[in-house]
Amino acid sequence: MRTPLYDEHIAAGAKMTAYCGWELPLHYGGILAEHVAVRRRAGVFDVSHMGEIYLSGAGAFDFLQALLTNDMRRLETKPWVYSPMCGESGGTVDDVVAYRHGDGFLLCVNAANTEKDFAWIRQNAPPGVCVENVSDSFAQLALQGPAAADVLKKADLSAVLLQSGTGYTGERGFELFLPPAAAPKLWREMTEAGAQPCGLGARDLLRTEASLPLYGHELDEDISPVEAGLERFVCFEKGNFIGRGALAGVRPPRRLIGLTAQGRAVPRAGCEVLGDGVPLGKVTSGCFSPGPARGIAMALVTGEAEKYEIVIRDKAEPAVLTGMPFYRRAK
Amino acid sequence: MRYYSKDHEWLYIVGDTGEVGITNHAQNQLGDIVFCEAEPPGTALAAGEAAGAVESVKAASDILTPVSGEIIAVNPDPQREPSLLNSAPEETWVFRIRLSDPAELAGLLDEGAYSAFCDE
Numbered sequence: 001m002r003t004p005l006y007d008e009h010i011a012a013g014a015k016m017t018a019y020c021g022w023e024l025p026l027h028y029g030g031i032l033a034e035h036v037a038v039r040r041r042a043g044v045f046d047v048s049h050m051g052e053i054y055l056s057g058a059g060a061f062d063f064l065q066a067l068l069t070n071d072m073r074r075l076e077t078k079p080w081v082y083s084p085m086c087g088e089s090g091g092t093v094d095d096v097v098a099y100r101h102g103d104g105f106l107l108c109v110n111a112a113n114t115e116k117d118f119a120w121i122r123q124n125a126p127p128g129v130c131v132e133n134v135s136d137s138f139a140q141l142a143l144q145g146p147a148a149a150d151v152l153k154k155a156d157l158s159a160v161l162l163q164s165g166t167g168y169t170g171e172r173g174f175e176l177f178l179p180p181a182a183a184p185k186l187w188r189e190m191t192e193a194g195a196q197p198c199g200l201g202a203r204d205l206l207r208t209e210a211s212l213p214l215y216g217h218e219l220d221e222d223i224s225p226v227e228a229g230l231e232r233f234v235c236f237e238k239g240n241f242i243g244r245g246a247l248a249g250v251r252p253p254r255r256l257i258g259l260t261a262q263g264r265a266v267p268r269a270g271c272e273v274l275g276d277g278v279p280l281g282k283v284t285s286g287c288f289s290p291g292p293a294r295g296i297a298m299a300l301v302t303g304e305a306e307k308y309e310i311v312i313r314d315k316a317e318p319a320v321l322t323g324m325p326f327y328r329r330a331k
Numbered sequence: 332m333r334y335y336s337k338d339h340e341w342l343y344i345v346g347d348t349g350e351v352g353i354t355n356h357a358q359n360q361l362g363d364i365v366f367c368e369a370e371p372p373g374t375a376l377a378a379g380e381a382a383g384a385v386e387s388v389k390a391a392s393d394i395l396t397p398v399s400g401e402i403i404a405v406n407p408d409p410q411r412e413p414s415l416l417n418s419a420p421e422e423t424w425v426f427r428i429r430l431s432d433p434a435e436l437a438g439l440l441d442e443g444a445y446s447a448f449c450d451e
Contacts, residue, residue: 026389027362030362030363031362031363031388031389032363032388201362201388201389205388264365264366264368264410264413265366265368265386266365266366266386266391268390268391287388288365288366288386288388293365313384313391
């Protein structure tokens with residue numbers, strides 16, 4: 001599948017890659033240059049592959065409260081709320097951003113999970129709640145970086161249906177939903193105003209530095225949001241929700257930790273983590289972080305250790321426990 | 332004389348030894364290179380075995396020796412500054428190998444054949 005910005009990507013010289021059935025830009029020449037553009041100025045990402053599911057009807061709010069782990073009453077004071085969505089066993093079905101939209105709620109879901117989520121939500125929806133997969137009705141742009149607000153001011157936002165101060169990079173920024181046909185014009189306005197087109201490569205690097213979870217890595221059907229360090233998005237006080245029984249009062253043995261490699265080899269997802277020489281778990285995401293010029297990794301481990309190592313190409317490479325996020329923007 | 336492998340290494344022959352690096356095509360596919368290592372001098376390898384590795388921001392990739400032999404030197408430059416493999420791939424050798432079977436050279440590509448192979 002192609003997003004409405006496919007021709008813009010090709011014209012900008014993108015190296016395209018396959019992701020969840022989509023042809024998306026991996027980079028436009030250099031991942032590190034795009035990374036630095038977002039950290040210092042502004043970058044724009046085509047995230048039109050993300051799925052959108054719309055909930056409406058009289059019982060939509062109560063259903064949302066039961067479906068998601070976070071407290072949706074937060075939508076009374078802010079236009080969007082991030083939340084994991086759990087199964088009965090406490091494993092994570094997906095992590096989503098919920099928006100108030102029209103008379104209902106729009107859920108922005110991971111591209112890889114759109115069909116699965118749609119089936120899960122429909123299966124759990126009570127009579128009277130209408131669940132629609134409206135992914136084809138939306139393109140989505142993420143404008144990120146310290147200069148994002150300046151770029152936004154220079155763009156014509158009249159076609160934008162929904163806008164939030166969210167992102168997946170650790171920088172200030174905006175995510176904008178708009179009709180697919182209107183996306184190329186806004187994309188061009190943003191790039192002409194100085195936003196660097198950025199691909200999936202930079203996106204993964206930026207989100208790993210910001211320690212933001214990626215479904216399929218830090219979260220999946222067998223990993224609970226509590227294990228992934230997302231307990232602040234699980235609200236037990238709000239009442240019942242799917243997965244509550246499995247999550248409440250349980251201190252899981254596994255937890256997500258941050259590690260910084262001391263050598264120059266780069267840890268990658270799947271690498272084994274050793275604690276005092278004993279296997280503790282696996283790296284869920286790893287990348288080269290340009291700031292420290294070292295590899296960084298998130299890892300799901302059991303127990304604690306004095307000395308950590310990551311096995312990279314059969315060699316145990318020393319690593320140090322690092323507080324997350326690895327990168328925090330200056331206030 | 333410079334030879335090329337279908338695994339995107341180059342081999343520059345001087346007498347019975349050769350310098351090995353990664354091709355321009357390889358560095359282009361890998362993107363920003365952030366790490367380079369090679370097996371230490373004294374390591375004996377058969378053609379096609381991993382003699383080292385490079386990592387880009389995107390992915391890790393083995394450097395396969397195009398010929399059999401013994402590693403006799405490792406270049407510290409790309410280890411210190413991996414981006415040399417992006418900016419000057421054909422001038423930056425990664426390791427030097429003493430060939431144990433020079434007849435293997437017949438199985439490698441020359442520049443024209445390698446270029447055609449990359450365009451396929």
